[in-house]
Amino acid sequence: MALTVSDALRWYFDFLSPFSYLHWQKVKVLRASHVVEPVPVVFGAVLSACGQKGPAEIPGKREFTYRHVLWQARAEGVPLTFPPSHPFNPLGALRACIAAGSTADAVDAIFDWIWRDGRAVDTEADLQPLLDRLGVSRASVDAPDTKAALRANTDAAIAAGVFGVPTLQIGQALFWGNDAHAFALAALHDPALLADADMQQISTLPVGISRKA
Template sequence: MTHGIEAAQPHWFYDFVSPFSYLLLEQHDKWPTLAFNATPIELDTLYRHWGGRAAYSLPTKRIFTYRHALFRAEQLGIPFRMPPVHPFDSRAAMQLALATNADIQGVREIFRFIWREGRDPSTAEGFASLCERLGQNGDVLQAANATAQAQLQRNTAEAIALGVFGVPTFYLDGQLFWGEDALPMVLYCARTPNWLESKEVQRVSALPSAVKPD
C-alpha cells in the first residue's frame, strides 16, 4: 500500500543523486526544530515534467556544479567525495529508503555511503554493500521492491502537484524553499512566517512576465 503526502505537514524532498541534498542534510542540526518528513522523489522526472535540463546534461554546467558542490563542502567543513560516476541511477537507493521506512538518520547513512565514501549504489556490488551497511537482507528488499517503486512514483507525482521543481526542497506552510543555500530563508520564515505576507514579497511573487514562455 502506498501513502500520500500530507500537504499540511513539513516535508524535505530529496534524491540521492543530488550532492546538494547531501550537503543540506549534513547541516540537519541547523534546521528548524520541526518534524520534516524526508521524502524521496525522482529528480529526472521533475526535469521532464517542467521541461528543464539537468545540470549534468550541459558540459560546462556539469563541471561547475561538481566544483561548486566540492567548494561548498570544503567551505562548510563537510567530508565529501564524488562517487565514481555521475549521474547514477538512484532509484534503487530511494526504494531502499522507502522499503525500510528510513528516518533522517537512515537517509543520512545512505547519503554518506554515496557522497562521503564515494560509492555507487546503482551497481549490484554497491547496492549489496549498502544493504549490508544498513543491516538489510537484499532478498527481503527485492520482495518489497514493487511497493517501494509505486511509493516513489506517487511521491514524485504528488511533489509535482505541490509545485516542487528540484531538490533539495523544503516544503513548509504551503511554501517551497529550494536549494542547499535556501536554509537561511527557511530558518527566517520559520521564525517570522508573516514575512511571506509582507507587501514587497507579495509584489515580487505576482510580477508579470514580459516574455511569453516557449
C-alpha cells in the first residue's frame, strides 16, 4: 500500500468525541499544506456497523477514557472542558455543521462550543445559540437534504473501513485516533512506509484464536 502526497485526505469525526476535538487542532495545522476534507459522521452508527461498544458504554473504560483525554489535552496545551453530560446526542451539532457547509470555521466553532467552553447541544434550546453563531437556521438543520448528507457521510466512512473517530484517510490508508497523528504524518511524508514487507505482512497475518460469542 504505497501512498503519494497527491492522495486526497479525508478526516472523519464526530463532535461527540473529545479525541476528535484534540485531533482537530493538529488537522488544522495539516490543512496549511494539504487539502483535508472534514467529514462529520455519526459515531454510533459506525460502532453499530462494526458490532462494537463505545468506550463510554463500558464501565471502567469510560472513566479511564475521560481521564486519558484530559491528560492528553493538558500535555498538548489544549483547553478542554467536558460538557454537562457525556455521552450526549450529537445529531444536532453534526447537522448544523453540514448546514454550515462543513467548513473549517464551522468545525472550529462547534468543537469550541462543546469541548473548549463545555456547553450542551442536546436540546433545541441548547443548540439555538450555536446556530445563531454559525448563521444557520433551524429549518436548514432539520432539512431532509441535511439529514441525507449526514447519512451519506456515515455510509461512506463505513464503506471506507472506518471503525472509530477521529480517522484520517490518506489514499486508502486509515489512521485512527489523536495519538496516531505522528504515524499518519510519517506515512504522508514517506509514501513507501506502508509498502515495506513487514507492513504488508500485517494484512495476511493469520488469526490464531477467535473469542466465542
